[in-house]
Amino acid sequence: MPFVSSFTVPLSSRPLLRLQEIRAIEAVEVPLADPPLMERAGAAIARAVIAHVPPGGLVCVLCGPGNNGGDGFVAARRLLALGRRAVVIGRFDGGGSGGEAAAAREAFVASGGVMLAGPDALETPPAAIVDALFGIGLARPIGEPHASWIEWGLAQTAFKLAVDVPSGLDADTGRCTGPCFTADLTSTFLADKPGLHTLDGPDRAGKVVVDSLGIDPRRHDLGLGRLLGLDAFADHLQPRRKNTHKGSFGHVLVVGGAPRMSGAAFLAGHAALATGAGKVTLCALDPNILSFSPVHPELMVGNAIPERGVDVLVVGPGLGASDPARALLARLLPSPLPLVLDADGLNRLAVDAELQESLRSRPIPAILTPHPMEAARLLGTEVAAVQNDRIAAAQELARRYRAHVVLKGCGSIVADPDGTWAINPTGNPGMASAGMGDVLSGLLGSLLAQGWPVPLAARFGTFLHGAAADRLVAEGIGPIGLRASETVAAARQLVNEWSERNRKAL
Numbered sequence: 001m002p003f004v005s006s007f008t009v010p011l012s013s014r015p016l017l018r019l020q021e022i023r024a025i026e027a028v029e030v031p032l033a034d035p036p037l038m039e040r041a042g043a044a045i046a047r048a049v050i051a052h053v054p055p056g057g058l059v060c061v062l063c064g065p066g067n068n069g070g071d072g073f074v075a076a077r078r079l080l081a082l083g084r085r086a087v088v089i090g091r092f093d094g095g096g097s098g099g100e101a102a103a104a105r106e107a108f109v110a111s112g113g114v115m116l117a118g119p120d121a122l123e124t125p126p127a128a129i130v131d132a133l134f135g136i137g138l139a140r141p142i143g144e145p146h147a148s149w150i151e152w153g154l155a156q157t158a159f160k161l162a163v164d165v166p167s168g169l170d171a172d173t174g175r176c177t178g179p180c181f182t183a184d185l186t187s188t189f190l191a192d193k194p195g196l197h198t199l200d201g202p203d204r205a206g207k208v209v210v211d212s213l214g215i216d217p218r219r220h221d222l223g224l225g226r227l228l229g230l231d232a233f234a235d236h237l238q239p240r241r242k243n244t245h246k247g248s249f250g251h252v253l254v255v256g257g258a259p260r261m262s263g264a265a266f267l268a269g270h271a272a273l274a275t276g277a278g279k280v281t282l283c284a285l286d287p288n289i290l291s292f293s294p295v296h297p298e299l300m301v302g303n304a305i306p307e308r309g310v311d312v313l314v315v316g317p318g319l320g321a322s323d324p325a326r327a328l329l330a331r332l333l334p335s336p337l338p339l340v341l342d343a344d345g346l347n348r349l350a351v352d353a354e355l356q357e358s359l360r361s362r363p364i365p366a367i368l369t370p371h372p373m374e375a376a377r378l379l380g381t382e383v384a385a386v387q388n389d390r391i392a393a394a395q396e397l398a399r400r401y402r403a404h405v406v407l408k409g410c411g412s413i414v415a416d417p418d419g420t421w422a423i424n425p426t427g428n429p430g431m432a433s434a435g436m437g438d439v440l441s442g443l444l445g446s447l448l449a450q451g452w453p454v455p456l457a458a459r460f461g462t463f464l465h466g467a468a469a470d471r472l473v474a475e476g477i478g479p480i481g482l483r484a485s486e487t488v489a490a491a492r493q494l495v496n497e498w499s500e501r502n503r504k505a506l
């Protein structure tokens with residue numbers, strides 16, 4: 001039987017709060033909450049365990065020294081009270097961040113709960129492991145004994161649940177700081193956190209469920225970050241009116257295609273056509289490029305920039321680093337048309353102050369689509385520094401170049417010049433293959449040509465491309481061997497399905 005899994009995309013956008021924003025909510029709500037937030041958090045964990053673990057299975061709760069551990073003690077006490085088998089692995093050393101967690105530990109022990117000094121003391125293998133070692137208070141890489149407990153936990157076949165954040169993962173950046181838990185499910189509190197959705201976060205957190213602990217988020221500043229969901233695009237995802245013509249959907253000019261690199265420009269052009277641009281022209285640097293594509297004869301191909309009639313520029317796919325490439329950039333960057341700049345266009349930009357200035361001065365900010373290496377070049381830093389805090393890097397690029405930035409990678413970041421940002425939850429490792437960036441550029445150009453506002457186009461193009469790859473994987477096409485050109489047809493299918501589903505009265 002062919003391998004087929006179900007395809008879903010996140011439907012609802014939601015706020016992503018960084019540490020300071022979560023701490024600000026805690027500062028207001030903790031003194032007011034009755035029952036206390038820790039009690040509510042522990043109850044949520046107990047409910048999640050019960051939903052996933054049959055009665056009779058042993059639940060092993062790993063408790064750390066702070067309030068994350070406190071949540072774990074409450075959960076363990078509640079599980080016992082509900083007739084479940086639960087033990088805690090933790091230390092009686094009295095350390096930690098004070099009263100509430102210590103009180104939770106005492107209440108657990110007073111209710112007959114058993115605390116073990118390490119996993120060796122377990123008599124039966126656990127059915128579930130609850131990771132309540134460290135949450136948002138993680139201050140440095142995890143050492144002993146907690147590192148060994150994590151290593152032991154990862155070797156178990158049990159269901160694994162992380163409390164708030166997998167221990168060892170930085171909740172702001174998604175970086176594993178050292179030993180790091182890997183969960184099937186992360187139950188995260190008050191609001192969702194960016195680190196669960198970018199870099200190492202998606203590998204470590206498993207499914208993420210947000211529990212507001214009964215706090216109304218509208219009472220608080222929800223910051224500048226969002227996790228993208230399909231609902232963000234509903235207003236612009238509409239079926240087409242009947243009374244339209246190709247001019248209604250814009251003319252995209254793809255500029256690139258240097259000798260031996262024309263495939264990149266064809267991919268971008270193909271993606272633009274297949275997702276709804278009215279017309280696409282390729283201006284290639286390769287003088288020997290075919291005058292038309294036998295595979296996609298609808299594309300107009302040449303070596304010249306059309307004098308008029310173009311609505312959107314996509315510059316960079318296969319552009320190369322030659323002097324003529326630089327001359328094209330110098331000519332096109334000041335254009336008043338919406339612009340997507342990718343690949344070699346970005347590399348040239350990184351070393352050319354004059355081009356940078358003309359990018360910054362554009363009347364309509366461009367969309368830049370760097371991968372981490374290109375982002376590092378643009379920021380004059382190392383890839384590791386970009387990946388250390390992908391949100392901050394994307395924000396800095398957006399500010400410095402006055403552009404909308406899509407920082408690609410696991411959990412692509414979209415950042416705007418005004419400081420707002422989003423994480424894209426779609427996509428998979430099949431997209432780590434040649435030509436994917438060219439397809440994304442083409443999709444973005446296509447959306448701009450069809451009138452999407454620039455920040456929304458940056459978000460939806462990224463979301464759509466990842467979702468197309470996800471659908472293909474769900475159909476058994478990838479992730480291994482997924483080809484960029486295959487994502488084009490899947491994107492076309494999705495955009496039609498979603499638009500039809502959103503049909504509103506004209």
Ligand SMILES: NC(=O)C1=CN([C@@H]2O[C@H](COP(=O)(O)OP(=O)(O)OC[C@H]3O[C@@H](n4cnc5c(N)ncnc54)[C@H](OP(=O)(O)O)[C@@H]3O)[C@@H](O)[C@H]2O)[C@@H](O)CC1
Pocket residue numbers: 026030037038041064065066067068069071095096097133134135136137138139140141142143163164165189
């Ligand atoms: N506030 C509330 O009411 C609510 C909080 N909630 C819950 O609390 C969590 C936040 O709690 P938290 O602030 O106590 O931080 P937490 O993640 O437990 O760790 C801090 C402790 O660990 C220590 N430590 C740090 N790194 C270390 C390391 N590598 N190795 C060893 N020790 C290390 C650090 O001590 P340090 O040595 O750094 O002084 C401190 O003792 C949050 O994620 C959520 O689960 C929810 O219930 C909602 C309501």
Ligand SMILES: [K+]
Pocket residue numbers: 068131132133134135162163164165166167
């Ligand atoms: K944890």
